[in-house]
Amino acid sequence: MDDNKFKLPASISRRRFVQGLAVGGVIAGFPHVVRAGSSFKDVVRAGSSFKDNAATGSAPELSGKVIELTIAESLVNFTGVVRTATTINGSIPAPTLRLREGDEVTIKVTNTLSVPSSIHWHGIILPYQMDGVPGLSFKGIMPGETFVYKFKLQQSGTYWYHSHSGFQEMTGMYGALIIEPREQDIIVADREYVVQLSDWTDDDPMKVFSKLKVQDDIYNYNQPTVRDFFRDLSEKGLSSALSKRKMWQEMRMSPTDLGDVSSAVLTYLFNGSTPLANWRGLFKKGEKVRLRFINGASNTFFDVRIPELQMTVVQSDGQNVHPVTVDEFRFGPGETYDVLVTPQSDAYTIFAQTIERTGYARGTLAVADNINAPVPAVDPVEWLAMADMMGNMSHGGSMTEGAMDHSQHGAAMPMDLSQHAGPAAAYAKASTQVRHASTEYGPSVDMRVDTPRTNLDDPGIGLRNNGRKVLTLSDLHSLENVIEPQRPEAEIELHLTGNMERYSWSIDGLEFGQSTPVHMKLNQCVRVILQNDTMMPHPMHLHGMWSDLESESGEVQVRRHTIPVQPAQRISFLTTPHDVGRWAWHCHLLFHMDAGMFREVVVS
Amino acid sequence: MRIIKLVSSAPVIALTASLLLVNAGVMADSQMDHSEMDHSKMKHGDKAMDHSAMDHSKMKHGDTAIDHSEMDHSKMNHDDKAMDHSQMDHSKMNHDDKAMDHSQMDHDDKAMDHSQMDHSKMNHGDMAMDHGDMAMDHSQMDHGDMKMQGGKAPADARDPHAYSGGYTLADGPYAIGGGRQLKLLDEHRFYAIRADTLEHQFATDSLAFELQGWYGTTFNRLAIKLDGEVSDGKLEESQTDLLWSRAVYTFWDAQLGARFDTYAEGESRQWLALGIQGLAPYWFEVDVTAYLGNSGRTAIAAEAEYELLFTQRLILQSSVGLTAYGKDDAINGIGKGLASLNAGMRLRYEFSRQFAPYIGVEWMAKYGNSADYARANNEATVTTSVVAGVRFWF
Numbered sequence: 001m002d003d004n005k006f007k008l009p010a011s012i013s014r015r016r017f018v019q020g021l022a023v024g025g026v027i028a029g030f031p032h033v034v035r036a037g038s039s040f041k042d043v044v045r046a047g048s049s050f051k052d053n054a055a056t057g058s059a060p061e062l063s064g065k066v067i068e069l070t071i072a073e074s075l076v077n078f079t080g081v082v083r084t085a086t087t088i089n090g091s092i093p094a095p096t097l098r099l100r101e102g103d104e105v106t107i108k109v110t111n112t113l114s115v116p117s118s119i120h121w122h123g124i125i126l127p128y129q130m131d132g133v134p135g136l137s138f139k140g141i142m143p144g145e146t147f148v149y150k151f152k153l154q155q156s157g158t159y160w161y162h163s164h165s166g167f168q169e170m171t172g173m174y175g176a177l178i179i180e181p182r183e184q185d186i187i188v189a190d191r192e193y194v195v196q197l198s199d200w201t202d203d204d205p206m207k208v209f210s211k212l213k214v215q216d217d218i219y220n221y222n223q224p225t226v227r228d229f230f231r232d233l234s235e236k237g238l239s240s241a242l243s244k245r246k247m248w249q250e251m252r253m254s255p256t257d258l259g260d261v262s263s264a265v266l267t268y269l270f271n272g273s274t275p276l277a278n279w280r281g282l283f284k285k286g287e288k289v290r291l292r293f294i295n296g297a298s299n300t301f302f303d304v305r306i307p308e309l310q311m312t313v314v315q316s317d318g319q320n321v322h323p324v325t326v327d328e329f330r331f332g333p334g335e336t337y338d339v340l341v342t343p344q345s346d347a348y349t350i351f352a353q354t355i356e357r358t359g360y361a362r363g364t365l366a367v368a369d370n371i372n373a374p375v376p377a378v379d380p381v382e383w384l385a386m387a388d389m390m391g392n393m394s395h396g397g398s399m400t401e402g403a404m405d406h407s408q409h410g411a412a413m414p415m416d417l418s419q420h421a422g423p424a425a426a427y428a429k430a431s432t433q434v435r436h437a438s439t440e441y442g443p444s445v446d447m448r449v450d451t452p453r454t455n456l457d458d459p460g461i462g463l464r465n466n467g468r469k470v471l472t473l474s475d476l477h478s479l480e481n482v483i484e485p486q487r488p489e490a491e492i493e494l495h496l497t498g499n500m501e502r503y504s505w506s507i508d509g510l511e512f513g514q515s516t517p518v519h520m521k522l523n524q525c526v527r528v529i530l531q532n533d534t535m536m537p538h539p540m541h542l543h544g545m546w547s548d549l550e551s552e553s554g555e556v557q558v559r560r561h562t563i564p565v566q567p568a569q570r571i572s573f574l575t576t577p578h579d580v581g582r583w584a585w586h587c588h589l590l591f592h593m594d595a596g597m598f599r600e601v602v603v604s
Numbered sequence: 605m606r607i608i609k610l611v612s613s614a615p616v617i618a619l620t621a622s623l624l625l626v627n628a629g630v631m632a633d634s635q636m637d638h639s640e641m642d643h644s645k646m647k648h649g650d651k652a653m654d655h656s657a658m659d660h661s662k663m664k665h666g667d668t669a670i671d672h673s674e675m676d677h678s679k680m681n682h683d684d685k686a687m688d689h690s691q692m693d694h695s696k697m698n699h700d701d702k703a704m705d706h707s708q709m710d711h712d713d714k715a716m717d718h719s720q721m722d723h724s725k726m727n728h729g730d731m732a733m734d735h736g737d738m739a740m741d742h743s744q745m746d747h748g749d750m751k752m753q754g755g756k757a758p759a760d761a762r763d764p765h766a767y768s769g770g771y772t773l774a775d776g777p778y779a780i781g782g783g784r785q786l787k788l789l790d791e792h793r794f795y796a797i798r799a800d801t802l803e804h805q806f807a808t809d810s811l812a813f814e815l816q817g818w819y820g821t822t823f824n825r826l827a828i829k830l831d832g833e834v835s836d837g838k839l840e841e842s843q844t845d846l847l848w849s850r851a852v853y854t855f856w857d858a859q860l861g862a863r864f865d866t867y868a869e870g871e872s873r874q875w876l877a878l879g880i881q882g883l884a885p886y887w888f889e890v891d892v893t894a895y896l897g898n899s900g901r902t903a904i905a906a907e908a909e910y911e912l913l914f915t916q917r918l919i920l921q922s923s924v925g926l927t928a929y930g931k932d933d934a935i936n937g938i939g940k941g942l943a944s945l946n947a948g949m950r951l952r953y954e955f956s957r958q959f960a961p962y963i964g965v966e967w968m969a970k971y972g973n974s975a976d977y978a979r980a981n982n983e984a985t986v987t988t989s990v991v992a993g994v995r996f997w998f
Contacts, residue, residue: 128778133786134785134786135780135784135785135786135787136780136785136786137780138780139780139785209789210794211958213794213796213822214794214796214798214997215957215997217957218957218958219957221916221917222916223913223916224913225913225914225915225916226912226913226914227914227915249885249886249887250885250886251752251753251885252855252883252885252886252887389752390752435761435762436757436761436762437761437762437763437764438757438761438762438763438764439757439764440757440761441754441755441756441757441761442853442854443823443851443852443853443854443856444822444823444851445854446753446854446855447752447753448751448752448753449752450752492767493762499854501854501855501883502822502823502851503822504790504822506790508762508764509764510764511788511790511822512786512788512790513787513788513790513791514790515764515773516764516765516767516768516771516772516773517768517769517771517772517773517776518767518768519767519768519769519770519771580777580778581778582778582779582780593788594788594789595788595789595790596788596789596790598788600773600786602769602771602776602777602778604776604777604778
């Protein structure tokens with residue numbers, strides 16, 4: 001097999017680890033453990049007790065104005081070994097909360113763990129004391145304590161909730177949060193399913209993180225090899241084979257550094273089911289089915305597609321968008337997409353391969369319980385391109401728009417006049433002048449991009465020219481009534497930075513501990529420019545307020561709560577905070593966040 | 605690291621050198637050479653150049669890499685005319701797969717003023733520029749402070765605290781009180797212990813080890829390096845470096861501390877140590893330390909390692925090292941000047957990234973007075989040994 005292609009190690013045990021267990025695979029050995037990845041008919045436990053067995057496969061649903069949740073340790077078995085998970089009401093994923101826009105909800109959360117815990121309502125606009133970030137918005141939920149969240153729902157759509165304490169999210173604390181519109185939902189479907197994708201590790205997440213700190217490429221088994229070199233040599237000649245490697249070698253960066261973790265340590269879950277367990281959703285032919293995709297993974301970008309079935313994206317991050325029909329979309333932790341599909345055949349595979357191409361999560365849509373569709377192979381690993389490191393390169397990258405922006409060329413260039421004009425014209429358009437922070441020149445940063453790309457129409461590494469129509473940010477446009485008009489009165493530029501070799505992640509070269517808060521004025525619109533000076537995409541989640549993404553030409557385009565910024569990309573969004581307080585702002589790759597790619601926002 | 609004996613093995617060095625060449629990207633290929641072009645006397649007179657009708661659509665750069673590296677545009681006189689490229693159509697330019705090397709372009713100190721250029725009508729619309737396989741090498745481009753790695757912050761670099769409004773993580777409005785509560789792993793201390801070498805050396809029937817450990821945060825660590833040789837159940841010699849290791853550049857740590865040497869037959873030595881450890885371009889792991897001992901003793905030790913992945917798990921590690929001393933230390937068999945050179949190759953199989961058995965060969969030669977001392981003691985001055993061992997970390 002081609003060395004570049006995804007390859008599962010031959011050993012059975014390894015295969016089982018990656019694929020997880022099939023239905024009932026281990027039950028005999030562990031009769032007391034609820035089967036991992038069993039179908040959605042699982043017994044639902046509300047308020048489970050300590051070290052109970054987790055129900056997985058599909059989440060129970062809770063609704064109403066008063067919800068009670070219990071955080072506990074539960075036993076799970078995804079790969080053949082029993083592990084302790086942290087769960088909410090004893091299931092993975094946690095119960096799907098189905099609430100109603102306009103309702104004032106009361107959610108009582110009891111922590112039965114021996115350590116503090118928390119729940120953050122991801123993407124929900126609420127008072128900061130209810131946001132659930134320990135050490136920032138409140139003190140956390142102490143062992144044995146019940147914390148009462150109370151807030152009014154001012155929005156509708158697909159959201160999710162998760163622990164914001166340590167690595168509890170990674171060990172099972174995540175669930176869907178559906179808010180039904182007060183008025184009739186404009187998205188009409190005959191049937192709907194929540195599809196929550198996540199990743200699971202049998203190792204202690206802290207240990208996994210520690211290992212990355214010692215050897216950043218420990219989980220990368222797709223590194224360039226001598227064999228690749230000789231293949232390039234025979235196909236393209238010596239100078240091409242050498243020059244392909246030259247820059248990477250000089251810069252001490254890896255062209256296959258697509259993700260920090262991989263299936264070497266993760267098993268990917270689809271509504272809590274392993275690929276072998278094969279989550280299943282039923283439909284009747286011709287029905288319109290709504291799939292609410294939520295990326296609840298700790299550290300994994302998924303590329304989602306349903307072979308033979310087009311998806312019409314109707315909502316992103318809970319906010320309705322102009323429908324756009326695609327074959328595939330990529331999303332990072334924290335992002336959500338609602339799609340409509342109209343299946344006509346008997347069975348389809350919902351296939352979510354991971355960005356670093358070492359594995360996948362998978363489920364089945366079928367007309368009956370016993371029908372399956374083929375599962376595609378994982379795509380080959382693709383080396384990062386110049387655009388992922390250099391950005392625009394003046395004349396290169398993935399420019400597809402006619403209007404080139406040459407404003408950054410040369411020092412003798414006259415400055416963008418809008419920066420110097422009176423207040424009325426100020427901030428009319430995002431500044432294109434790259435301004436690296438003084439702290440980006442130290443040991444915490446391994447690269448700085450001077451010519452970032454600003455186009456939003458790149459699907460990203462591994463998805464370019466793959467023959468499928470892949471969603472990009474440029475395809476997303478909020479419906480007319482979603483975003484209120486706003487004009488920025490200030491501009492904030494932050495650079496996403498890191499040093500892979502040291503496994504350090506930061507903003508402006510400063511890890512959280514060295515940073516100071518970003519201050520925003522209440523009700524004042526601010527433009528935020530995020531420039532990614534790393535080779536990985538970062539899903540940047542800003543708590544407590546919306547991130548209204550601007551197009552390359554400066555139009556406010558789509559309302560998000562989590563914006564993925566691609567390598568060497570520079571994006572801008574507007575935000576108007578309407579709630580005072582201290583808010584978290586971070587990369588939603590959990591390890592990047594915990595390594596320090598985190599800022600505190602003070603709204604006052 | 606520096607403790608091996610037997611016969612010289614030139615092929616090892618030759619092989620190492622050739623591998624390094626392969627990886628150093630030595631290029632020899634037919635290339636168009638514009639290096640002698642002198643445009644300095646070009647004068648475009650008073651005419652406004654109108655390139656509007658230029659059609660580059662049939663340009664093909666064929667099979668050759670164009671080298672503009674020595675072009676000097678510094679004296680070009682375009683007079684006062686505004687060049688109008690507005691109608692240029694590059695859409696059909698074919699750059700093929702060739703490597704454009706702009707690395708040596710000299711833009712001099714002249715401020716090239718492109719401010720009047722009007723690119724607004726350039727049509728890149730249908731351009732299917734595929735840079736995927738193109739090896740554009742901009743790595744040597746010198747645009748002043750346009751550098752992707754390292755360097756010094758320019759005076760006008762952005763202040764990362766400029767947006768704070770004077771607030772800190774610990775206080776200001778809405779802080780929950782009691783000092784800063786939220787701490788992430790950037791403030792956590794980690795540790796690692798690594799055995800790069802733990803091996804049997806067949807030529808001398810001895811056990812050699814090279815261990816490193818660290819404890820600390822990302823940027824400040826306590827590091828310990830332990831090298832030695834055990835023969836007949838006895839520690840023949842050992843060298844222990846105890847260092848404060850501080851990250852100073854992207855890929856480099858500065859290290860300050862002390863080194864303690866012991867000898868089964870000889871005198872212990874203590875040194876102050878000052879070194880640098882890190883990753884050089886092309887992924888060479890480098891460790892260089894200078895030492896200052898009692899009675900004006902000085903020493904230097906340098907090591908470099910390179911890894912070649914045959915597959916994801918079968919990895920060849922090549923290493924070279926040297927030691928040099930400022931003074932004779934007869935009792936320990938160390939002479940002034942270059943004392944020893946060593947080179948090794950170890951082929952390991954990584955059952956996991958953390959555990960890999962290996963086999964290999966290690967060569968070492970003594971020089972100058974050190975060689976004389978060895979001869980006087982009836983010891984070999986050059987040793988080559990087959991080695992077998994394990995490499996692991998946790």
